[in-house]
């Protein structure tokens with residue numbers, strides 16, 4: 427295939443590195459792409475960037491077809507854009523913004539340091555100061571998919587290379603893998619936050635059939651943090667993999683629940699992605715300053731995420 431040169435070792439190594447850093451990508455979240463004028467290789471839905479070197483996780487798609495769908499508001503089945511009909515993988519639900527961003531390489535992560543800033547107004551204000559010499563934009567929360575892509579395209583100028591997605595994550599774009607890799611390192615460095623919570627309690631144990639005490643159980647010992655996690659959810663992948671806000675008893679909508687002063691229980695059969703999503707939440711909360719008040723995405727946004735067929739597909743694929 428003429429575009430196979432695009433899909434090179436440097437790009438795969440870069441994707442692999444991102445996928446293996448839990449502070450940037452968790453489980454099947456996050457995606458990378460590389461393109462020329464007509465075609466683009468993008469991560470497949472439900473696949474993990476951490477497997478970039480051991481598995482075919484990328485799909486070649488027709489960029490113009492996707493761009494036309496976005497500009498004509500025609501949300502056609504994304505499988506129509508797949509250029510190699512032997513490939514049965516579904517392109518990521520975030521493929522549309524990869525296609526529309528006019529840069530050769532685009533990387534999207536659910537970076538913990540970005541999320542610490544991107545879930546509160548105060549954090550966003552501070553991120554703007556920390557990134558003031560980088561061409562960046564802040565994008566309001568919208569459900570991932572064609573609507574988010576339109577919001578992104580309406581809030582860019584041709585120089586924008588960094589996008590902070592409120593209550594979602596980070597996008598970095600550039601002309602080469604090297605450039606994007608450098609940009610991500612710079613943003614990560616600028617937004618890095620120290621751990622400010624103590625996690626050295628001795629956890630009491632309690633046997634609950636079909637559940638295990640999670641390594642993130644410190645959350646159940648900190649009243650401020652309990653308030654945060656039981657008041658709502660703060661970014662899409664949490665909702666997709668762990669359900670809405672954390673409940674104080676087992677529910678059908680979530681594999682986790684919290685018992686005050688004991689811990690967070692997670693289903694013994696929880697998938698790897700579900701476990702890494704709980705780790706992600708803990709990594710954010712360990713760094714969240716007391717006076718940055720996080721804003722939940724809200725129940726309407728949660729319902730939108732959970733009813734979505736493409737997300738259900740992704741969830742099903744990542745269950746292992």
Ligand SMILES: [Zn+2]
Nearest residue numbers: 456520534595
């Ligand atoms: Zn995302």
